[in-house]
Amino acid sequence: MMLKALFRKQFAELTAQFFRNRRTGQPRTRAGGYGFLALIAVIFLAMGASFYFLAQGVFLAVPEEMSFLYYFVIGLIAIAIGLLGSVFNAYATIYNAKDNELLLSMPVPPKYIVFVRVVALSAMSALYEAVILVPAFLVRVIFRAVTPIVVVNYILLFIFVTLFVVTLTLALAFVVAAIARKVKRKSLVTVVTSIALLVLYYYLYFKAQNAMSALMTMTEVPKGIRTWLFLFYYMGLAAEGDAGAMAIFAGATTLLFIVAYILLSVFFRRFTTARRSASVKGKVGDVRAARPGTALFKREMKKFLATPMYILNCGLGTLMMLLAGVLVFVKAEMLFAVKDAIISVFPKMDGGVFALVMVLLIASMNYLTAPSVSLEGKRIWVIRSLPVSTKEIFKAKIELHLSLTLLPAWFLTAAMIYAFRPSVLSSILMFFAVTAYVLLAAEFGLTLNLLKPFLDWKNETVALKTGPSVLISVFGLFLFVLGLGVLFLPVSAVLADGYYILILFVLFVLGDALLMRWLGRGGVRRFEALS
Amino acid sequence: MLEIKNLTKKYGNKIAVSGLSMEVRGGELCAFIGHNGAGKTTTLKCVAGILGFEEGEIRVGGVSVTEDPILTKKKLAYIPDNPDIYDFMTGSQYLNFIADIFGVEEEVRREKIRYYASALELSEEEIAMQIGSYSHGMKQKLVIISALLHSPELIILDEPFVGLDPKASHALKDIMRDFCRAGGAILFSTHILEVAERLCDKVAIIKEGKLVTCGSMDEVKGDASLEEIFLDLEAE
Numbered sequence: 001m002m003l004k005a006l007f008r009k010q011f012a013e014l015t016a017q018f019f020r021n022r023r024t025g026q027p028r029t030r031a032g033g034y035g036f037l038a039l040i041a042v043i044f045l046a047m048g049a050s051f052y053f054l055a056q057g058v059f060l061a062v063p064e065e066m067s068f069l070y071y072f073v074i075g076l077i078a079i080a081i082g083l084l085g086s087v088f089n090a091y092a093t094i095y096n097a098k099d100n101e102l103l104l105s106m107p108v109p110p111k112y113i114v115f116v117r118v119v120a121l122s123a124m125s126a127l128y129e130a131v132i133l134v135p136a137f138l139v140r141v142i143f144r145a146v147t148p149i150v151v152v153n154y155i156l157l158f159i160f161v162t163l164f165v166v167t168l169t170l171a172l173a174f175v176v177a178a179i180a181r182k183v184k185r186k187s188l189v190t191v192v193t194s195i196a197l198l199v200l201y202y203y204l205y206f207k208a209q210n211a212m213s214a215l216m217t218m219t220e221v222p223k224g225i226r227t228w229l230f231l232f233y234y235m236g237l238a239a240e241g242d243a244g245a246m247a248i249f250a251g252a253t254t255l256l257f258i259v260a261y262i263l264l265s266v267f268f269r270r271f272t273t274a275r276r277s278a279s280v281k282g283k284v285g286d287v288r289a290a291r292p293g294t295a296l297f298k299r300e301m302k303k304f305l306a307t308p309m310y311i312l313n314c315g316l317g318t319l320m321m322l323l324a325g326v327l328v329f330v331k332a333e334m335l336f337a338v339k340d341a342i343i344s345v346f347p348k349m350d351g352g353v354f355a356l357v358m359v360l361l362i363a364s365m366n367y368l369t370a371p372s373v374s375l376e377g378k379r380i381w382v383i384r385s386l387p388v389s390t391k392e393i394f395k396a397k398i399e400l401h402l403s404l405t406l407l408p409a410w411f412l413t414a415a416m417i418y419a420f421r422p423s424v425l426s427s428i429l430m431f432f433a434v435t436a437y438v439l440l441a442a443e444f445g446l447t448l449n450l451l452k453p454f455l456d457w458k459n460e461t462v463a464l465k466t467g468p469s470v471l472i473s474v475f476g477l478f479l480f481v482l483g484l485g486v487l488f489l490p491v492s493a494v495l496a497d498g499y500y501i502l503i504l505f506v507l508f509v510l511g512d513a514l515l516m517r518w519l520g521r522g523g524v525r526r527f528e529a530l531s
Numbered sequence: 532m533l534e535i536k537n538l539t540k541k542y543g544n545k546i547a548v549s550g551l552s553m554e555v556r557g558g559e560l561c562a563f564i565g566h567n568g569a570g571k572t573t574t575l576k577c578v579a580g581i582l583g584f585e586e587g588e589i590r591v592g593g594v595s596v597t598e599d600p601i602l603t604k605k606k607l608a609y610i611p612d613n614p615d616i617y618d619f620m621t622g623s624q625y626l627n628f629i630a631d632i633f634g635v636e637e638e639v640r641r642e643k644i645r646y647y648a649s650a651l652e653l654s655e656e657e658i659a660m661q662i663g664s665y666s667h668g669m670k671q672k673l674v675i676i677s678a679l680l681h682s683p684e685l686i687i688l689d690e691p692f693v694g695l696d697p698k699a700s701h702a703l704k705d706i707m708r709d710f711c712r713a714g715g716a717i718l719f720s721t722h723i724l725e726v727a728e729r730l731c732d733k734v735a736i737i738k739e740g741k742l743v744t745c746g747s748m749d750e751v752k753g754d755a756s757l758e759e760i761f762l763d764l765e766a767e
Contacts, residue, residue, distance in 0.1 A: 295631030381609070
């Protein structure tokens with residue numbers, strides 16, 4: 001009875017994702033709900049189709065006597081995708097669920113709560129696995145004869161791969177919860193970990209192709225796979241009908257799952273009810289007065305530094321520009337070749353516009369003002385009740401964007417000039433154009449957010465990720481810059497890079513002035529109507 | 532100190548406050564009562580300069596809220612019903628931010644923070660903590676301290692006792708009385724009629740956006756209790 005009620009609640013929570021608008025929390029219309037479901041189905045089908053072709057490539061490359069390799073590779077991909085899909089969900093679903101305290105106040109054993117959540121997590125995980133494992137099985141059916149044993153083994157493989165992914169996810173969620181309990185600078189840890197994972201992802205992505213080629217040309221199973229990756233080795237053998245291997249893979253996976261489940265159940269109450277570690281900074285006596293303008297800027301900066309999602313979503317351009325600048329300085333000779341290639345096709349170009357477009361594209365990764373009004377949320381009363389003009393508030397928001405974007409953008413510009421060696425006129429004008437563009441991007445984001453603010457969020461991520469101002473800012477600026485670059489291709493025959501950059505600079509300054517004018521009038525009116 | 536003349540505020544087609552006029556003089560502690568949705572918070576937000584309004588005039592210390600919003604905001608302090616504040620700051624950072632905006636001298640702010648924090652029993656260690664880890668009551672105390680840093684002439688409080696522990700609640704009443712004795716004016720909304728009756732010398736009752744009555748506590752209630760008067764007016 002109790003479990004049934006818990007399952008019903010969990011199911012309602014799952015379906016709410018489809019039939020409720022994540023931004024507003026309002027229920028969708030029936031047509032809207034089914035439309036959203038259909039969209040998800042189309043996305044999954046498209047992903048399934050692309051995995052079909054991937055699986056087909058792997059299947060045809062693997063020699064028949066090494067057929068376990070097919071399942072070994074497909075299984076590893078399925079585990080990686082399942083893990084990526086579920087790991088961010090697991091911590092939120094199990095430890096950060098809003099109804100944890102409510103459920104713990106009821107006569108429900110924690111192991112029941114964990115069990116229901118794990119089942120929900122497994123269902124989601126199975127969905128991700130299906131996107132890879134179903135097309136992979138179709139490939140197997142189409143290209144080689146299938147016996148009932150192979151079908152049964154494949155179904156078992158599907159179940160135990162899902163269980164394995166859930167086990168890994170639970171283990172990671174456990175580690176995250178344990179760290180979250182202790183760590184004081186949680187935002188810093190989140191940002192560093194996320195960037196490290198991103199770097200690792202790209203590293204593995206670039207290495208994966210070599211590893212796959214090496215695997216495909218194998219004539220015998222290396223010792224490393226039999227020892228270090230023995231579980232996956234048995235997974236591959238099991239899928240091909242080896243009952244002993246299936247027993248080992250299923251047994252080991254089940255054992256690991258039970259251990260993870262027991263750990264979760266035991267620590268559930270401790271982790272979910274732990275108070276957030278309160279970081280104590282300085283003393284009350286540590287007082288340093290600042291001008292109102294500085295105080296407003298510091299408020300924006302504190303907000304940015306304390307919100308990992310803000311940094312990762314809207315401020316990654318700063319890091320990218322610095323990294324790109326260093327890379328350009330170190331590997332300048334590669335860009336000399338690029339410049340030569342450009343000049344061979346467009347002989348009148350000096351590389352200035354190309355370099356500028358590159359800088360602007362990377363600078364467009366910063367869109368700090370686009371969610372800045374929405375981020376005020378329900379706390380907007382604080383700033384609205386203080387004796388500061390709305391223009392000063394806007395200035396602080398724009399200053400945050402400029403302070404985090406201009407210096408790295410100038411650094412990258414210098415690096416590009418070093419690598420591309422455009423004319424002196426182009427080089428000087430590039431700095432002016434970059435400066436005017438960065439201001440334009442800041443004003444553009446703020447304008448969009450004032451036109452479409454969203455203050456009624458319950459989770460900041462919604463304000464940061466789903467607002468139209470953010471989406472239009474990201475793609476709009478990117479396409480705008482790209483368009484300016486493409487437009488120069490035919491124009492370059494009659495207009496030197498320097499003059500084109502001058503035109504762009506004038507265009508950006510005009511845009512700056514227009515948006516500034518609107519912000520000072522319509523923008524102020526809109527902000528002051530918010531409460 | 533506070534003059535409201537013919538205030539009308541609409542949300543779309545819905546009239547939230549209609550033709551409301553009242554006055555709170557220096558030294559007066561005025562309770563603003565009414566049932567849920569009567570228009571109390573809307574009126575207080577209009578006075579604080581958070582909400583604009585369609586008709587009427589609001590003056591704080593003789594200065595119009597619409598003509599010089601910055602100056603009127605310097606003269607008043609607003610404490611909302613829900614102390615949603617910046618959880619990305621520590622208590623100390625928040626107080627310094629507010630003090631910076633009002634241009635409060637370092638020594639003055641240090642002294643005031645110590646005084647009011649001690650009165651409301653918010654320890655130095657708690658003030659140095661991240662606001663994200665605060666309870667509702669602690670946030671409320673912090674907002675109250677921040678509101679008093681710049682020595683306002685008028686304080687607007689929306690349900691200030693919600694979430695406060697009995698001791699802090701008692702301390703806040705003392706602070707409010709002292710503030711009015713020193714010549715300041717207070718307008719605060721509450722549902723706790725016993726507190727309003729004991730604490731205030733003036734009362735205003737609002738019903739469906741319209742002011743039903745406003746006057747000294749004795750004038751309004753006579754020999755009856757404030758609760759009886761309020762319920763009678765509501766029933767009409």
